[in-house]
Amino acid sequence: MKFLFPIFLFGSMLCAQTNHYEISFDNAVHHEAVVQGTFPExxxxxxxxxMSRSSPGRYALHEFAKNVYDFKATDSKGKALHVLRPDPYQWQVLGHDGLITIQYTLFANRGGGTYSQVDETHAHLNIPATFMYAPTLEDRKIEVDFKVRKDLNWKVATQLPLVSGTTYWAPDLYYFMDSPTEISDFSVREFEVEDHGKKQKVRFVLHHNGTEEELDAYFENVKKVVLAEREVYGELPAFDYGTYTFLACYIPNASGDGMEHRNSTILTSTRSLANGGAKRNIGTVSHEFFHAWNVERIRPKGLEPFDFEKANMSGALWFAEGFTSYYTQLNLCRAGIISPKKYVEGISGTFNYVWNSPARRFFNPVEMSYQAPFVDAATSVDPVNRENTFISYYSYGSVLGLALDLSLREEKLNLDDFMKQVWNTYGKSEIPYTLGNLQLALADYAGRDFADTFFDNYIYKSGMPDYKVLLNAVGVTLAQNAEKPYFGAAVALNGDGHGEIRSNPKIGTPAYVAGLDKGDEITIINGEGFPDGQQFSAYIKGLQVGDTLKVVFNRYNVQKETNVVLAPNPNYRIFLSEKEGTKVSKKQLQLRNEWLKTHE
Known part of the structure; x- marks a missing residue:
């Protein structure tokens, strides 16, 4: 969310028109909050x-109005006002005397980055999911009083500036909507980072059921992530009020999520620090903090201005989300949190998902980005064919980021310096960019031929870079498992001891060619019962490429037969070359160390 609000104007804003909210949580045990808003003049x-239909950081529609009830509107004298409902998302209030006070009850019970959650552990608030707004008053200053439950030892954490007590303010609607708030009995750690003589504060707020010692150890890794990502760009963004706040909830009643905001981020997980969260949750920290540059300030033009009344779409999510995903694990490696071996081998899953997907024949990375309103926590009741038509722009962009980084390094350049250039051109000045701008920026950095080749082959088309050569330059091997057999669909045991196909078979795979489909129940293979008690994947591994399986299956209670001819496995393995005895040269090792910023 773009926010250009000079701090020196704060004094004059005190006298401007101000909308006031307060929110209370007396019935938190039943997930209710009561919201009151007063709109004068x-x-x-x-x-x-x-109520908003979308939320900053999300691209799909979310019908927040469905959780609102018991709406009332009065004037300055307490007189009930007439209310019309022209559509599901708005309440039109008529006949006021210059002031309207609204009040409603909100049901909130999903603690993630999109929705709100109220219970006796916390009030976890995503602002668009919580507060009604008046579009015609979007430029007004806002004050909000969070009526904390003192009996539960609640405190307030938010990127909103403090007025006093539990009252906070925002310069306008857009900043307010972009300011998630955690109200609970949380713990805080913080440290200062200095850039060009200016100190800024990074706060880590954690609501969890663990110990202070666990938080201390985890915060050390948070600091490492912050500093590793700062090194990519050479500096932190100038946070609007000199502070960046991580709002983390690692509790059983949360929903796993991460959501970036301008000066803060939501981090939620059911995993406690003691139960695997110390290792597994840190990736979300890395991803979301990188967004403080890439997407919050280096911002696609398609997302500006953000529209709270519709889905928000951009063709640049392969860069905004995907390149951020590339740096997520890379920066954990650079920070020393994961080993080079773990980082490199961890690329394999994403690599296989992208490059073995038939979806590339339908959509390029730009068009995959356009799918965001249908997949970004969106819901639908009709079956879809995503296995064959969609590749996540997070994953697609991540492997393209890898290819671009290694390709630039062949030219004695690197992706870090390109990101710095984009930051200096578009991020610091907060000029939203287009795809054409990105291509020109790459041309300025690496030459027109380089930029045109990359965009023409891999962005506007769905070509696959020569990863074998690119990875070999840094002493990493790309290999396939062609000697292993491949079926082409996920099969799992059902309650009858038979095998049910649980996913749409991918186009061109043995299962697809044989006419099998999602929901088919395999009962007999080559005259014998389905291998009950054995994982189907393990059963297939015991066979050979070219073996024919005579499959008997049920579809809609009708028995059918087909022949499946097992094909070579298309999956890739990525690993450090020395792992399997290949000698790595000094030059390869030097290039790897420069890439991963390690000292082997």
């Missing part, structure tokens, strides 16, 4: 109040 007879 109104000039029109009818004022429309809305």
């Amino acid at each position: 109104l000039k029109t007879d009818t004022v429309a109040f809305r």
Whole structure:
């Protein structure tokens, strides 16, 4: 969310028109909050109040209005006002005397980055999911009083500036909507980072059921992540109020998520630090903090201005989300949190998902980005064919980021310096970029021929870079498992001891060619019962490429037969070359160390 609000204007804003909210949590045990909003100095007879349909950082629609009830509106004298409902998302209030107070109850019970959650452990608030707003008053200052449960020892953590007590303020609607808030009995750690003589504070707020010692150890890794990512760009962003806040909830009732915001991020997980979270949750820290540069300030033009009334779409998510995903694990390696071996081998899963997907024949990375409103925590009741038509722009962009980084290194350049250039051109000045701008930026950095080749072959088309050569330059091997057999669909045991196909077979795979489909129940293979008690994948591994399986299966309670001819496994393995005895030259090792910033 773009925010250009000079701090020196704060004094004058105190006298400007201000909308006031307060939110209370007396019935938190039943996941309810009561919200009250007061809107003075109104000039029109009818004022429309809305619940947002979208949320900063998300690209799909989310119908937050469904969780609102018991709406009331009164004037300055407490007189009930007439309310119209022209559509599911708004309440039109008529006949006021210059001031309207609204009040409603919110049901909130999903603790992640998109929705809100209220219970007796916390009030975890995503602002668009919580507060109604008046679109015609979007430029007004906002004050909000969070009525904390003192009996539960609640405190407030947010990127909103403090007025006093539990009252905070925002310069306008957009900043307010982009400011998630955690209210709980949390712990805080913080440290200062200095850039060009200016100190900024990084706070880590953690609501969890663990110990202070666990938080201390985890915070050391958080600091390493912050500093590793700062090194990519050469500096931190200038946070609006000199502070960046991680809002982490690692509790059983949360939903796993991460959501970036301008000066803060939401981090939620059911995994405690003691139960695997110390290792597994740190990746979300890495990903979301990188967004403080890439997406929050280096921002696609398609997301500006953010529209709270519809889905928000951009063709650049392969860069905004995907390149961020590339740096997520890379920076954990550079920070010393994971080993080079673990980092390199960890690329394999994403690599196989992208390059073995038939979806590339339908959509390039730009068009995959356009799919975000349908896949970004979106819901649908009709079956879809995502296995064959969609590759996540997170994953697609991540492996393209790898290819671009290694390709630049062949030219004695690197992706870090390109990201710095994009940051200096578009991020620091907060000029939203287009795809054409990115291509020109790459041309300025690496030459027009290099940029045109990359964009023409891999962005506007769905070509696959020569990873074998690129990885070999840094002493990493790319190999396939062609000697192993491949079926082409996920099969799992059902309650009858038979095998049910649980995914759409991928186009061109043995299962697809044989006419098998999702939901088919395999009962007999080559005259014998389905291998009950054995994983189907393990059963297939015991066979040979070219073996024919005579499969008997049920579809819609009708018995059918087909022949499946096992094909070579298309999956790749990525590993440090020395792992399997290949000698790595000094030059390869030097290039690897420069890439991973290690000292082997």
